[in-house]
Amino acid sequence: MQRTDRLIRLTQILLERPGHPVSLAHLAEAWGVAKSTLSEDVASIRRTLLEAGKGTVETLVGVQGGVRYHADVPTAEREGFLADLAKRLSGPERVLPGGFVYMSDVLGNPYVLDAVGRMFSTQFWSKRVNVVVTVETKGITLATATARHLDVPIAIVRRDQRVTEGAAISTHYVSGSNRRIQTMSLGKRAMPADARALIVDDFMRAGATARAVVDLLKEFAAEVVGTAVFMATSQPAEKMVDNYFSLLRVHEVSAQGADVQPASFADNS
Known part of the structure; x- marks a missing residue:
């Protein structure tokens, strides 16, 4: 196999499954090349991705040896992406009763979901997340995109306990929007041992x-290492959770539209 072909195939493998360990020993055997040759290929790919701001390739220490790709979004690309989303979500046609902003169509866009998943994974990669947790139903697509980039499973908290989930633990809470007592449950088998959970x-x-x-x-x-949300309101300033991260902030909602702005890192707690 020519070096150009190896570089293309190796890059494709890394990008298609971010966060997943790739064994260079296995690839060397399958492709009939020396492991040291693949290591040189990885160095070239790592350098190219870093220069482009697209992430990094981490070398894994072990008997088999290997690498894995951590995705990132270049600063200019991230800022432009969030500015465009804020503009799209600020129109008067987006305002819903109760001061909510309609965004289901935006969060139904696979490109948006993938980009958000990359940004969330970049923010929390160092926290050693091993499960992404969300509440049905609107958060599922965002959680799935995030879990893909972190290479971890997803656990879905249900509003109603389901027989198909097996034994579950339930809790009651007071909804912040309508002040009603609601129930949520999570199957006991959904959480890994020694869970380090990211809520999305x-x-x-x-x-x-x-x-x-x-x-x-x-x-x-389980240890909750953080909460990632697509959009948060600026008020109340003090939220009921610590260590949360949002991509967008909505400051005011009126009949004339919503004041949606990209959230700066200083805005997040």
């Missing part, structure tokens, strides 16, 4: 739902 959702106002998920995960002895 589409929207946060006061953080009551996220707080309820945190409390539910305590029943699993």
Whole structure:
């Protein structure tokens, strides 16, 4: 196999499954090349990705040896992407009763979901997340995209306990939007041992739902390493959860439209 072909195929393998370990020993055997040759190829790919701001390739220490790709989004690309989303979500046609912003069509776009998943994974990669947790139903697509880039499973908290989930643990909480007592449950088999969970959702106002998920995960002895949301309101400034990260902030909603802005890192707690 020519070097150009190897570089293309190896890059494709890394990009198609970010966060997943790739054994150079196995590839060397399958492709009939020396492992040291593949290591040189990896060095070239690593350098190219770093220069482009697209992420990095980590070398894994072990008997088999290997590498894995951590995705990133260049600063200029991220800023342009979020500015475009903020503009799209600010129109008066987006305003829903109760001061909500309609964004289902935006979060139904696979490109948007993949980009958001990359940004969330970049923010929390160092936290050693081993499961992404979300509440049905709107957060599922965002959580799935994030879990793909972190190469971890997803656990879905249900509003109603389902027979197909097996034995589950349930909790009651007061909804922040309508002040009603609601129930959520999570199957006991959904969480890995020694879980380090990242909560992912589409929207946060006061953080009551996220707080309820945190409390539910305590029943699993899980450690919540953070909460990632697509959009959060600027008020109330103090949320019911710590260590949350949002990509967009909505500052005001009126009949004339919503004031949606990209969230700076200083905005996040």
